Amino acid sequence: MTISIIGHGYVGLxxxxxxxxxxxxxxxxxxxxxxxxxLRKGDPIIYEPGLGELLQKNIKAKRLHFSVxxxxxxxxxxxxxxxxxxxxxxxEADLSAVFEVARNIAKNLSDSKKHFTIVxxxxxxxxxTNKKVEAILSKHSSKNAKFxxxxxxEFLREGTAIHDTINADxxxxxxxxKRAIDVLxxxxxxxxxxxxxxDLASAELIKYISNAMLATKISFANLVSFFAEKVNAxxxxxxxxxxxxxRIGRIFMNPGVGYGGSCxxxxxxxxxxxxxxxxxxxxxxxxxxxxxxxAKKNFVNKILKNxxxxxxxxxxxxxxxxxxxxxxxxxxxxxxxLLKEGFSxxxxxxxxxxxxxxxxxxxxxxxxxxxxxxxxxxxLIILTEWNEFxxxxxxxxxxxxxxxxxxxxxxxxxxMTVRKLGFKYYSVGRP
Ligand SMILES: NC(=O)c1ccc[n+]([C@@H]2O[C@H](COP(=O)([O-])OP(=O)(O)OC[C@H]3O[C@@H](n4cnc5c(N)ncnc54)[C@H](O)[C@@H]3O)[C@@H](O)[C@H]2O)c1
Numbered sequence: 001m002t003i004s005i006i007g008h009g010y011v012g013l014x015x016x017x018x019x020x021x022x023x024x025x026x027x028x029x030x031x032x033x034x035x036x037x038x039l040r041k042g043d044p045i046i047y048e049p050g051l052g053e054l055l056q057k058n059i060k061a062k063r064l065h066f067s068v069x070x071x072x073x074x075x076x077x078x079x080x081x082x083x084x085x086x087x088x089x090x091x092e093a094d095l096s097a098v099f100e101v102a103r104n105i106a107k108n109l110s111d112s113k114k115h116f117t118i119v120x121x122x123x124x125x126x127x128x129t130n131k132k133v134e135a136i137l138s139k140h141s142s143k144n145a146k147f148x149x150x151x152x153x154e155f156l157r158e159g160t161a162i163h164d165t166i167n168a169d170x171x172x173x174x175x176x177x178k179r180a181i182d183v184l185x186x187x188x189x190x191x192x193x194x195x196x197x198x199d200l201a202s203a204e205l206i207k208y209i210s211n212a213m214l215a216t217k218i219s220f221a222n223l224v225s226f227f228a229e230k231v232n233a234x235x236x237x238x239x240x241x242x243x244x245x246x247r248i249g250r251i252f253m254n255p256g257v258g259y260g261g262s263c264x265x266x267x268x269x270x271x272x273x274x275x276x277x278x279x280x281x282x283x284x285x286x287x288x289x290x291x292x293x294x295a296k297k298n299f300v301n302k303i304l305k306n307x308x309x310x311x312x313x314x315x316x317x318x319x320x321x322x323x324x325x326x327x328x329x330x331x332x333x334x335x336x337x338l339l340k341e342g343f344s345x346x347x348x349x350x351x352x353x354x355x356x357x358x359x360x361x362x363x364x365x366x367x368x369x370x371x372x373x374x375x376x377x378x379x380l381i382i383l384t385e386w387n388e389f390x391x392x393x394x395x396x397x398x399x400x401x402x403x404x405x406x407x408x409x410x411x412x413x414x415x416m417t418v419r420k421l422g423f424k425y426y427s428v429g430r431p
């Protein structure tokens with residue numbers, strides 16, 4: 001098939017590379033010439049494991065093309081919208097990019113009698129958005145253009161995005177057009193995962209509810225950690241045992257410094273906003289956010305109370321391992337709070353330092369290795385559970401750091417082991 005993908009971020013570029021790799025002819029459309037030029041040369045711009053190789057392979061095979069104009073739309077059977085839907089100040093999803101792109105698509109839809117185009121939104125958008133996209137397409141396209149819309153929400157996880165795209169838990173297709181559903185099912189033939197065929201509104205809602213549930217699991221685990229800290233219990237043991245109940249499960253019940261990233265925070269905010277507009281009682285969602293904020297505050301308080309000095313080393317800045325994405329990363333809040341308290345901070349992250357530099361510039365020091373980061377520090381703070389920290393030589397850490405104090409926001413070490421090595425060790429919800 002020939003497909004066009006608007007946007008080349010974590011969703012757009014991964015989707016483009018995977019479908020190109022399955023033999024489709026894929027056009028990626030962006031709005032920044034400099035980025036499109038870099039992509040053409042095989043530079044993925046973002047960090048996602050395996051993406052560079054897949055990009056270069058498919059450029060070489062001439063199945064992947066990049067452009068700043070919308071010419072490819074006329075020859076495409078499917079057009080995916082994958083642009084960002086960031087939160088506005090009030091939490092509402094900002095859909096301006098989606099609507100701008102829809103107008104551009106409309107103007108370039110083929111009006112040939114033989115051509116039919118499926119326009120499908122992969123961006124996470126509130127219920128009703130696809131209907132608005134359909135109205136924009138009708139208004140701005142030639143009256144002979146034939147098209148149908150579909151909602152194909154995306155569920156990939158940054159860090160394992162290629163694997164998740166190929167081995168999806170589910171492929172959701174929401175449309176009232178049988179033709180659109182058939183074409184999208186055909187495109188997804190090589191993708192694993194259960195097919196869920198539904199209407200537009202349900203497809204849109206499925207994505208928000210999935211992310212709200214994931215945020216709930218993390219906030220619930222953090223709530224348990226607050227109890228555990230008060231009564232000197234071990235949150236990991238509690239959750240391990242609770243999770244053995246098959247109705248509950250343990251997966252994604254991760255206590256720590258809270259959820260971040262480009263999806264959970266903004267999608268919970270957007271769902272709260274939709275709830276207000278629809279008059280749905282959704283205080284439950286607001287509490288998920290409160291707990292998430294409190295998890296970060298609680299962790300900062302632990303540092304303020306227990307750090308022997310005001311020089312700290314931070315390991316991990318990305319909102320999770322295997323990505324360079326720092327959107328809504330807990331590290332941003334924690335660095336801001338420590339700077340306010342007059343701390344001097346050095347940071348290390350194998351992929352996300354350059355992105356953090358755009359926020360904090362010369363207010364903090366950027367180390368080139370985990371060990372170098374420790375020089376002169378009174379304590380070590382761990383905010384992202386990158387593999388390289390899990391089995392690091394803690395004897396060497398102890399020699400390099402000024403005071404042997406660790407604040408572990410991701411519970412990556414065994415408390416007994418670290419204490420035996422002579423560290424003071426503060427983690428989340430563990431005695
Ligand atoms: N990142 C994830 O893990 C993930 C997972 C599932 C769903 N989503 C959803 O997918 C959407 C995209 O997320 P992302 O993480 O890929 O975002 P991103 O910020 O990485 O990428 C967005 C892309 O849209 C492009 N863009 C923005 N405005 C544009 C315009 N007017 N014209 C053309 N291109 C434009 C940007 O240049 C960029 O390439 C969001 O709605 C997000 O919620 C993201």
